[in-house]
Amino acid sequence: MKTLKSIFSFYVNSSIHVALAVAALVKLTFLKFEILGGDAYIYFSFLGSIVAYNFVKYANISELYHRRLTKSMTGIKILTTVCAIIFVYFGYQLSIDTLLWMLPFVLLTILYAVPIFPNKKNLRSVAGIKIFIIGVTWTGITVLIPVIYAEGALEFNMIIEIIQRFLFVVVIMLPFEIRDLQYDGKELETIPQKIGITRTKVFGSILLVIFLLATVFKAELFSTEILSTVSITIISLLFLWGTDKKQSEYFCSFWVESIPIMWLFIWVLMQNLFG
Template sequence: MKTIQSIFNFYLNSSIHVALAVASLVKLTFLKFEILEGDMYVYFSFVGAIVAYNFVKYATISKLYHKRLTKSMTGIKILTGICLLIFVYFAFQLSIDTLMYMLPFILLTILYTVPIFPNKKNLRSVAGIKIFIIGTTWTGITVLVPMLYAEGSLGLDIVIEIIQRFLFIVVIMLPFEIRDLQYDNRELETIPQKIGITRTKVFGSILLVIFLLLTAFKEDLSFAEILTTVLITIVSLLFLWGTDKKQSEYFCSFWVESIPIMWLFILVMMQSLFS
């Protein structure tokens, strides 16, 4: 039993799970816009997410992760190194344009972690913007860049998808901000710190309503996508309102981070049923 738990903890701590969430959102984008030749970018985003998240989490060890750093740290370093090599390999398979589209989001990730601002600050420690930087980065990597990679241009439906994805990412980050209330410095001015837990949930609910309503403005809209959007909105609401300051160890790190994977699974099911 301890072996299974150790493997599961390694799966979470090494960022494999969050990388699957990122890759799921990329695949979701390709499925929504019926792009068949995007698998290389999906793999690229998966290994890139492992490298990026492990860099963010372990470059400077925070209180939140300090308790989890055990002998598995060696394995995490090896996995990250292997993923970095694979990431570089895939980078050479992509066009220069695609890599240039990714550059701002790579820089955001670096600035999020590395203290280069006055008073040795990074973007992560700048008051009030942490959640929006994550939302911007995830949206860019999972919608904007893959669509430019595949299509080379942006139409109205893609612009709406970008806005929806940003709102979705911000909402699923709120449970993490609620969880981290006991760790975050008051100077961060996170949303729960500013308005409290209940109002944070109301704020997230409003964003989800906007996320849902925006679907109606898409020009090319299928019944499968409508039903999928309704279902993932309900799922996200349930997790948002089920969040508390005191929660189980895996509530955010596994279940909340599984929402993008659930979204992909629901879309695949709906498309198979109504195609």
């Protein structure tokens, strides 16, 4: 039992789970817009997410482990290094245009973690924008870049999808902001710090309503699109209102981060049931 718990802890802490969430949203985009041959980009986004998230999470605290590296931290470093090498391999399989479109989001990730601004600040520490940077980055990587990868034009439905994806990511980040309320400095001015936990949940609920209603504006609506969007809206709403400042260790880092995977599963299920 202890071994299984250690494996699960490594799975979550090494960012494999959140990388699967990113890859699930990429796959969802390919399925929604019937984009074929996207496996290389899915692997690329999965591996890149592991590298990026571990860089953001552990770059600033690596010195804490300099004297006494735990087995877990050593394993995370090895995993990240291996993923970085394979990430470069899949990068060579992508077009130059795709890689160029990736640059702004790579830059955002670096600026999010590396303190290059005055007073040794990074973007994460700039008041009020953390959650929206994550929203922009996830949206770009999981919707915009896949479309560019497929060399397709940005049609109206895709623009609606971009808006929806941004709203969705912002909402599922709110439980993390509520969780971190007791740890974040007041200078961060996160949404729960500014308006409180209950109003944050109301704010997220409003965003989910907009997310759901935006579906109506898509040029073509199918049963799969409608039912999967309604389902994931309800699931996200339940998790949002089930969030508290004091929560179980893996409520956010596993269950909330599983919501994108649930969305992909629901889409595939609805597609098989209704075509």
